[in-house]
Amino acid sequence: MKASHVFNVGSKLPELLLPLNEIVGNLRWSWHVPSAELFRWIDPELWESTKRNPAALLDRVPMARIAELASDPRFVEQLNKIAADLRRHRSSSGYFQIKYPHENLQVAYFSPEFGITEALPQYSGGLGVLAGDHLKSASSLGIPIVGVGLYYRDGYFSQSLRSDGWQHETYSHDPDTDRLVSSDPSHRFELPIGNDSLTVAIRIATVGRITLLLLDTDLEVNEVPLRNVSDRLYGGDRTHRLLQEILLGIGGVRALDALGVRADVFHMNEGHAGFLTLERIRKFRASGLNMQEAIEATRATTMFTTHTPVPAGIDRFDRGLIETYLGPYLKSMDLDLDEFLALGSAGRDFGSDEFNMAHMGLRLSGRANGVSRDHGFVSRELFSDLWPQLDVSQIPIEHVTNGVHARSWTLAKIDELLSKTLLDSWPEADVKEYDRFLEVNPLEIASAKRTAKMVLVDAIERRLKKSDYKVARDGQSTHSVSITPDTLVIGFARRFAPYKRATLLLRDKDRLLAMLRNSERPVAFVFAGKAHPADDPGKEMIASILSFARDNGVSDRFIFVPDYDISIARSLYQGVDVWLNTPRRPLEASGTSGMKAAMNGTLNCSILDGWWSECYDAKNGFAPTSAPDGLDNNEIDAYETASIFETLEEEVIPLYFNKNANGDRLAWYEMVRYSMASLVPYISGARMVKDYTDDFYVPLARRSERLFEDDFAGIKELTQWKAKIRAAFENVRIYSFDVVPGLPAEESNDDDGGSSDLRELHIEVSAEGLAAQDLRVEVLYGPVLPGSTEFARYETLEATFTGSYMTSHELSHGKDEQPTEVNLYRAAFDAKGGGTFGYLIQVFPSNPNLAKEFEMGLRIHS
Numbered sequence: 001m002k003a004s005h006v007f008n009v010g011s012k013l014p015e016l017l018l019p020l021n022e023i024v025g026n027l028r029w030s031w032h033v034p035s036a037e038l039f040r041w042i043d044p045e046l047w048e049s050t051k052r053n054p055a056a057l058l059d060r061v062p063m064a065r066i067a068e069l070a071s072d073p074r075f076v077e078q079l080n081k082i083a084a085d086l087r088r089h090r091s092s093s094g095y096f097q098i099k100y101p102h103e104n105l106q107v108a109y110f111s112p113e114f115g116i117t118e119a120l121p122q123y124s125g126g127l128g129v130l131a132g133d134h135l136k137s138a139s140s141l142g143i144p145i146v147g148v149g150l151y152y153r154d155g156y157f158s159q160s161l162r163s164d165g166w167q168h169e170t171y172s173h174d175p176d177t178d179r180l181v182s183s184d185p186s187h188r189f190e191l192p193i194g195n196d197s198l199t200v201a202i203r204i205a206t207v208g209r210i211t212l213l214l215l216d217t218d219l220e221v222n223e224v225p226l227r228n229v230s231d232r233l234y235g236g237d238r239t240h241r242l243l244q245e246i247l248l249g250i251g252g253v254r255a256l257d258a259l260g261v262r263a264d265v266f267h268m269n270e271g272h273a274g275f276l277t278l279e280r281i282r283k284f285r286a287s288g289l290n291m292q293e294a295i296e297a298t299r300a301t302t303m304f305t306t307h308t309p310v311p312a313g314i315d316r317f318d319r320g321l322i323e324t325y326l327g328p329y330l331k332s333m334d335l336d337l338d339e340f341l342a343l344g345s346a347g348r349d350f351g352s353d354e355f356n357m358a359h360m361g362l363r364l365s366g367r368a369n370g371v372s373r374d375h376g377f378v379s380r381e382l383f384s385d386l387w388p389q390l391d392v393s394q395i396p397i398e399h400v401t402n403g404v405h406a407r408s409w410t411l412a413k414i415d416e417l418l419s420k421t422l423l424d425s426w427p428e429a430d431v432k433e434y435d436r437f438l439e440v441n442p443l444e445i446a447s448a449k450r451t452a453k454m455v456l457v458d459a460i461e462r463r464l465k466k467s468d469y470k471v472a473r474d475g476q477s478t479h480s481v482s483i484t485p486d487t488l489v490i491g492f493a494r495r496f497a498p499y500k501r502a503t504l505l506l507r508d509k510d511r512l513l514a515m516l517r518n519s520e521r522p523v524a525f526v527f528a529g530k531a532h533p534a535d536d537p538g539k540e541m542i543a544s545i546l547s548f549a550r551d552n553g554v555s556d557r558f559i560f561v562p563d564y565d566i567s568i569a570r571s572l573y574q575g576v577d578v579w580l581n582t583p584r585r586p587l588e589a590s591g592t593s594g595m596k597a598a599m600n601g602t603l604n605c606s607i608l609d610g611w612w613s614e615c616y617d618a619k620n621g622f623a624p625t626s627a628p629d630g631l632d633n634n635e636i637d638a639y640e641t642a643s644i645f646e647t648l649e650e651e652v653i654p655l656y657f658n659k660n661a662n663g664d665r666l667a668w669y670e671m672v673r674y675s676m677a678s679l680v681p682y683i684s685g686a687r688m689v690k691d692y693t694d695d696f697y698v699p700l701a702r703r704s705e706r707l708f709e710d711d712f713a714g715i716k717e718l719t720q721w722k723a724k725i726r727a728a729f730e731n732v733r734i735y736s737f738d739v740v741p742g743l744p745a746e747e748s749n750d751d752d753g754g755s756s757d758l759r760e761l762h763i764e765v766s767a768e769g770l771a772a773q774d775l776r777v778e779v780l781y782g783p784v785l786p787g788s789t790e791f792a793r794y795e796t797l798e799a800t801f802t803g804s805y806m807t808s809h810e811l812s813h814g815k816d817e818q819p820t821e822v823n824l825y826r827a828a829f830d831a832k833g834g835g836t837f838g839y840l841i842q843v844f845p846s847n848p849n850l851a852k853e854f855e856m857g858l859r860i861h862s
């Protein structure tokens, strides 16, 4: 598919400079250093003052300068080189084309926010930046994705500080951002909202080879208030949020249709996009499927990624709102309101009469995942109500650990170093290849970091100068920052959500001040981050950081930088030495800021939560001890404050200030080098999108292609089969089972000396109304933990069906006098090694066409 671009800048460009339009019109410049350098060449000051927005830059640059550049052969040559490189990037074969030459896949990735560049502020934090990195990484690997989001006229708020340190939010429309997305008046469609209809414009951004559709309701034809649906990100009440989600989900599918874009897999980045399933059910109904079949077809082509372990972080709507704004639409597609509400019904941990977007997302997705290994565990637990018959470990929510788009975040000098030691394609290299990085001279990293630190100081001072907040007690504005190349700089930047505990170290002010006032080992902290507009405790944390610094005269080294965005975040990842992360476990689903820091030779010092708990290996960073189980929040905070101080005082600071005879920080940068070699290949966005492609997108697409053949024959069959199973599964019983003793113990040939102890299980299962092949009977067996029945570990064995018989009347239980058919199964296992052994028999529906073994959630066990 081709994006159509309508950029006005071309009108004033001379022929020779026309390729500039192409380069500006593709957001690849946001991670492609030569493109950014080209824009800087045009006018370095304008480049910075337009927030690095090349469209705005071209609009404002004087004609005389344009003429000058057109007559500079070096500029023209470089321009043509970059334009040719962009064309090559868009048409070349990447990972996907090489691995799947015959796959005709198209994924639609829906997200309420996309953080691609600071010049396009359509993001609030981690979720949006991750979505941007997903598209960019997919572009680099050639993975066929189209992004779908909203175009927020005012974006997210800019943050300033009142003179007392309280956060102030400003929403405003910056027309420069509009220049980065095209808008063609013919790209419009109608969206039903309640009894009204809203006209939606589709704006298009191009991200390398990826197209991103952004939906905009700010059109003359629409009347206020509906016209304001896309006014700002996360800025309104529940109604506003619901309308935005209708726009994203239902509108997003309509936008794809309006442009004739096919999609085989729909990926929901969090529950906000959940209504896309509704529009797709409606379409399947219109093509002749019944409701259950339409739901099955939708599930077959949908995946859901959950991002938060905090129940309060999940969108919920009450019945009245849903009825008002979706009622007529539901009626038009013949979907009963109660039937629909049941899809989003909640339970434990959630308000039980609310409609829960994550629950709907999970119920209508063939596959689902959390965003780190630990978050997989937490999510299976959090949503276990949806699958009450399953063991938590069987809940069909997997995990794909997040990653970050390497080239968007990495310091140019470090990029060079990695390119030199590995290849230009280092973001895609695997762990083994990173052994070569261990031979790099650590002082080369040190030199790159030294420069980046001073660039950071510059960026901080520029931001402080713009702020009204007076850092000195006498009310003077001072913007000086006491950071030299020798200072150990500890960074902390992220949303100021209370669970991230930005102010944890303020619990022990004396200990903190001792650290800050040590002139032999200078340490500075740099904080940045926005609190959600409605989050007063978050704002409180910002104010207390500022007042602590002011009251104790340490504002020059305990610094809060206002107006957190991608630009200051990047300078921080690149310029600080240590990235501090203090979430309350297990609330950090993944976290990605630490990954971006690690990629830049910054060492993580983080509580073991999210991605860090998976990647920390005791040598690649620091992990303060977490509080033991069973404490309350206050005790946890006290415990972890002490352990973070201890880590900083006893490990981080001594290592940083340990210089060799030449005055070099060799030991520190050796650790940095190791940290990069061990982490970068794993935390790269390339690894993340490969995982999604290989384990989710391609299998979903292949399965649905098979099930959709011959007018949805497979879907219809699967739907009928599921209906049969649902009706009959309650009849399934494990009728009896027996361990058959006396099997000859076989001679052991194990090295561990344990002798074999073979057992055979005879299992009888009655399953009225079902055939033997509708079910799978398994034996789970293994040693159990001392004094409990919990498996220490277990293996799974499928029992073999050996025949069936009819019970006689005498054996029938209770008043059920009818003879039943009983299926016989056998399984032999080896209770090797002695000790206490356990086993469990489980029976569940089985069909090769299921997307996931336990997707029906039906299971009985012994």
Ligand SMILES: *Cc1c(COP(=O)(O)O)cnc(C)c1O
Pocket: 124, 125, 126, 127, 129, 493, 494, 495, 564, 565, 566, 569, 570, 590, 591, 592, 593, 594, 596
């Ligand atoms: C990476 C990033 C985040 C995510 O930070 P975490 O605290 O790790 O989730 C948020 N905002 C910006 C601007 C980022 O670049």
